[in-house]
Amino acid sequence: MKNQSYFIAGTDTGVGKTLITLSIMQSLQKTGLSVCGMKPVASGCDLVNGDLVSEDATLIKKHGSQDLPLKVINPLAYKNPCSPNIAAEIEGKMMDMGLVVQAYDEIQSLADIVLVEGVGGWRSPCFSSLGMADIAKALKLPVILVVGIKLGCINHALLSVECILRDNVNLAGWVANMVAPDFKYTEETVNYIKGQIKAPLLGTVPYLATLDYQQLHPYISVQDLMADNDDQKLMI
Numbered sequence: 001m002k003n004q005s006y007f008i009a010g011t012d013t014g015v016g017k018t019l020i021t022l023s024i025m026q027s028l029q030k031t032g033l034s035v036c037g038m039k040p041v042a043s044g045c046d047l048v049n050g051d052l053v054s055e056d057a058t059l060i061k062k063h064g065s066q067d068l069p070l071k072v073i074n075p076l077a078y079k080n081p082c083s084p085n086i087a088a089e090i091e092g093k094m095m096d097m098g099l100v101v102q103a104y105d106e107i108q109s110l111a112d113i114v115l116v117e118g119v120g121g122w123r124s125p126c127f128s129s130l131g132m133a134d135i136a137k138a139l140k141l142p143v144i145l146v147v148g149i150k151l152g153c154i155n156h157a158l159l160s161v162e163c164i165l166r167d168n169v170n171l172a173g174w175v176a177n178m179v180a181p182d183f184k185y186t187e188e189t190v191n192y193i194k195g196q197i198k199a200p201l202l203g204t205v206p207y208l209a210t211l212d213y214q215q216l217h218p219y220i221s222v223q224d225l226m227a228d229n230d231d232q233k234l235m236i
């Protein structure tokens with residue numbers, strides 16, 4: 001069994017990609033593995049002492065097994081809270097895939113497993129016309145899709161899976177994240193999506209009214225995740 005790194009995609013922005021990234025990091029860390037995360041591209045960053053700081057990257061840094069510089073975790077940071085390709089144009093800072101690959105290689109050399117959080121949804125443009133598929137392919141990573149369970153998510157989930165597969169990227173599994181506390185049809189919705197996606201459901205995260213970022217490990221099935229380490233089982 002080899003240590004497999006993953007690209008964490010979402011059905012949309014704000015569906016819990018960071019929360020699930022931390023959750024998977026913690027689950028894997030509990031097994032004794034050294035696990036670090038990465039947020040290659042981030043927009044809406046805060047200017048702190050002259051540096052653009054991503055909130056996601058800061059959380060990911062805090063929960064990593066190794067203490068990595070923020071610049072390595074998040075090589076491309078933009079100030080404007082919009083699509084990174086638009087922010088790049090406004091700020092005159094074009095994206096460079098080489099930087100992403102270089103930072104990823106550095107993290108990979110220091111950890112057993114790297115989790116790479118994407119931006120927005122699968123078709124969100126990152127730089128010029130490049131998107132999530134280009135990053136996942138450049139880093140040779142299978143995808144874990146985070147589905148934010150709420151009204152409209154069936155469409156988002158199925159469209160995302162269709163696109164991931166059409167882009168010839170492996171889908172290792174998906175996670176159901178209960179982002180909407182008042183949504184009454186979570187069970188039926190999760191079951192329907194489960195019946196439509198061949199890749200395994202790796203975890204179900206309830207709505208966490210009091211969020212303890214240190215206690216996110218119980219929600220992901222490490223066994224199912226590890227079972228996917230066999231390339232044969234990655235769903236194409």
Ligand SMILES: Nc1ncnc2c1ncn2[C@@H]1O[C@H](COP(=O)(O)OP(=O)(O)OP(=O)(O)O)[C@@H](O)[C@H]1O
Pocket residue numbers: 010012013014015016017018019020056119120177178179205206207208209211
């Ligand atoms: N299961 C949950 N229970 C309670 N709150 C949640 C849950 N999942 C996510 N959230 C909250 O929803 C918000 C969005 O989650 P998160 O930042 O992980 O989404 P994201 O997909 O990473 O967003 P972005 O596209 O900005 O990177 C956060 O405030 C997070 O704490």
Ligand SMILES: [Mg+2]
Pocket residue numbers: 016017018019056117
């Ligand atoms: Mg995030």
